Amino acid sequence: MTETPAPDSIEAAKTRRRWISIGETVGILALIISGISLWDAHKERTESRVEAAKVKPVPIAPLVLTAIADAAGETLKIASPNPDRVIQTQTIVFPTALDVSSVDTTGNPRIEAGWFASGLRSAVGDNRKKARLPIGIITHYTDGGTDRDDTALYEIGHSWRARLLQHDVPVLEGITLVQRNPKDLQSSLDARWTKAHPPA
Template structure:
């Protein structure tokens, strides 16, 4: 049984049509796969951005400024109210941790040991005291705990009366970096 030229041409046309349908199906499948992959990638990027925005919104870095009474007033943020703030000093200074529940850091906490360490030197001095502040704050997501190492810039000045001696005041307050530990604080401390 041999086929005629017309039959052979018809058979080849059907093969070509079948090949065309197969290639078209392959292209449609590839486009569907690419579209699905693209949507997944975009959804992952959106989720990552939303998580980053939420973390940024809930993150709070404690700040403070020197008040007129020469203490450091911790700034308040209505979105992140403080429920606890604990100030730790280098162990070599001999000052125990202090609670800053009144939202302030007072020079009285460390003035006596620092004046003792700087005794015998010039009356006008400026130095840096690293402190570790561990604080707890709240936001819409609940309670969070954070810490940071801060520099308390101090100054000593002679007293106004001859027998009054020297006095220590706080001149500035700066964040050195977020995070930290007591061991790192002790490494950062250098005697004045």
């Protein structure tokens, strides 16, 4: 014979089922809220990355070289005033009129008067006076650990030293920047030389 549950037992069972349903609903709501929070966080990170990508890169400051002459004016020691920029190699290019080959340096950036003295003396003839010689300098350097290259046109300030039993020699004084990144370095050098030394 089947026993009929007491009214109290039936009511208690209904109450338990209600609590289970409420608990399940709360759990589902918590899961939904967590999902929304996760999505918001992901969206915010994505938007932050997009905004960061839109930020324009900081332009690289141009390389400007300085030079110090030795006591005799025979050599110019080239350097960058920025200690984070370390010169690795350089190619020094001369005007065609001097009939002098370009010179490569590694680890010891410099310009020596002996590289072009004969060519300059022949090019100017007897018109030896205080002047500026256009040169091209192609520099490979590191900038805070990043490799970079620079091409520029400079001028060497120089005078002449007369010698009794030998040829006169140029005395180097320093360099000054004339032009950055010329389209054709050799052509720019030759044009500047011709302007300062027009054909007779």
